[in-house]
Amino acid sequence: MNDPPATKQIVGLPSEHLDWFDHLLGQTALIECDGIALTGTVESVEGTIVTVLPDGGLLSIGDRNHATVSVFAPDALYKLIGDVSSDEKTLRCTDMVIERIQRRKWPRRQMDLPVTLCPVSDAASVHGVAGRTVDISVGGACIETLRAVEGEGDPMVILRLPDGTTIVCATSTVAAEELDDGWRYRVAFRDLDSGDASRLEALIAA
Numbered sequence: 001m002n003d004p005p006a007t008k009q010i011v012g013l014p015s016e017h018l019d020w021f022d023h024l025l026g027q028t029a030l031i032e033c034d035g036i037a038l039t040g041t042v043e044s045v046e047g048t049i050v051t052v053l054p055d056g057g058l059l060s061i062g063d064r065n066h067a068t069v070s071v072f073a074p075d076a077l078y079k080l081i082g083d084v085s086s087d088e089k090t091l092r093c094t095d096m097v098i099e100r101i102q103r104r105k106w107p108r109r110q111m112d113l114p115v116t117l118c119p120v121s122d123a124a125s126v127h128g129v130a131g132r133t134v135d136i137s138v139g140g141a142c143i144e145t146l147r148a149v150e151g152e153g154d155p156m157v158i159l160r161l162p163d164g165t166t167i168v169c170a171t172s173t174v175a176a177e178e179l180d181d182g183w184r185y186r187v188a189f190r191d192l193d194s195g196d197a198s199r200l201e202a203l204i205a206a
Contacts, residue, residue, distance in 0.1 A: 024045055028041060029070065030174065032069075033084060039175070040052040049094055053091075113132065115132065117145060117149045117157055142186050157169060167199065170189075170191055
């Protein structure tokens with residue numbers, strides 16, 4: 001069976017795309033609302049209601065907020081745009097417009113490169129947490145560090161390439177996991193310029 005094409009669809013109108021929600025359960029979600037970004041896990045999908053368990057922090061209890069919820073499923077990135085409300089533990093996503101974005105656009109390659117994750121508040125002084133990439137693509141990377149990245153907001157990444165040059169760009173944290181001997185971060189690159197994207201693409205293809 002072929003995957004449905006990337007499109008926008010009001011949830012609850014025609015039903016042929018509701019099976020997309022089967023791909024959301026248990027996946028990492030990024031909730032963006034009024035300048036606030038929270039990460040969490042899709043806990044349940046009941047009809048047209050998607051419930052997310054945040055990693056930490058909630059919107060104001062009972063408030064309805066217009067938000068964008070990005071769900072990073074293995075087959076595609078799903079964007080849900082609409083109303084989000086919260087109770088004491090979870091976020092409920094209702095009346096959403098859903099957009100399915102194609103499978104991962106860039107190939108991902110296992111590669112060990114030195115990298116530094118810099119908290120936004122410390123980015124100007126290039127003070128951050130050193131680590132190594134586990135794998136990398138033009139869209140993002142999996143990075144392991146010996147300690148947690150502290151501070152608010154998503155970190156900047158300083159990536160050192162084999163030719164001695166560096167790439168510096170903003171990221172969105174897709175997932176963070178504590179390991180026995182450190183931390184693992186999955187980050188998506190943001191605002192990567194065309195020159196840096198071309199350098200990464202060439203490196204991965206080499």
